Amino acid sequence: MSVPRYAYLGPAGTFTEAALRQVVGPDDALYIPQVDVVSAIEAVRSGAADFAVVAIESTVEGGVTATLDSLAVGTPLVLLREVLVPVDFTLAAAPGTDLADVRRVAAHPHAWVQCRRWLAAHLPGAVHVPATSNTAPAALIADSLVVELVPAGDRVAGGPLGFDAALVPPAAVEPYGLAVLADHVADNPSLVTRFVVVGRPGAVPAATGADKTTLDVHLPSNDAGALLTMLEQFAVRGVNLSRIESRPVGDSLGRYSFSIDAEGHIAEERMGEALMGLHRVCPHVRFLGSYPRADDVRATVHIGTSDRDFLDAREWLGQLRDGRAH
Incomplete structure (x- = not known):
């Protein structure tokens, strides 16, 4: 028997994946990472996925506008379930990076807003580099570490990352081989994001x-x-x-x-x-x-x-x- 296909905001390690794991385990479903929530929702409309798990509301930002707007137009879809995920952030970077070296911080826009007071106090003047998800910068750092292990003459062409550190979920630090610069950097210790399972009407x-x-x-x-x-x-x-x-x-x-x-x-x-x-x-x-x-x-x-x-x-x-x- 085929397993249900779930689209979600990837790559692996996002808060969305944590929400998805509350719905169904990876042994019982096919996880299909997407670059943004709109792509996850459209995967259901196109038939590329049976369901999508997307953020719809947070305790700090309120409604997630990309989700609300995508559900309001197009082929009708429905919400089947909701799950709540506590949210915390870690400032992480490639091993060998010091906090004093950080000038540019990659972060999903919601993560940046949820940590802005801490950033203003500890990294005044730091520039925000927008990311498509909370783990996208972690994946880029991990890729750069692999490249650095390759002899210089064999490296593929590519520019610098464009950032010095990233705001990531704590669970993303170890899998991506990152170094922790600071833990618990979210301004609100009670952060929660609400996620919904989106499917076709029935x-x-x-x-x-x-x-x-x-x-x-x-x-x-x-x-x-x-x-x-x-x-x-x-x-x-x-x-x-x-x-x-x-x-x-x-x-x-x-x-x-x-x-x-x-x-x-x-x-x-x-x-x-x-x-x-x-x-x-x-x-x-x-x-x-x-x-x-x-x-x-x-x-x-x-x-x-x-x-x-x-x-x-x-x-x-x-x-x-x-x-x-x-």
């Missing part, structure tokens, strides 16, 4: 009582109170929002969509009623899946918003319509 995972529903919603243009109207669809039905972020639609200035995580499952009456309300008042609603919460926190169900409350109200209305109640 049967929605069953409700667990501790679920999220993710949506992308557009508002009517030039309609005063449109945002309030959209939010009311959730509020009046007792659906709490754990995340809401605006993203430009991209066709003109001033037009935005809203990426939303709502507490609950599409199979629940209150969430279904909220989605129907959105469908009535918003020009575009993209359902991106209902799936179990990684933290297993159950939604608070207020008086009048349980499934039984909605079903009783619907039955009462039916009785009124056919003259069986007054």
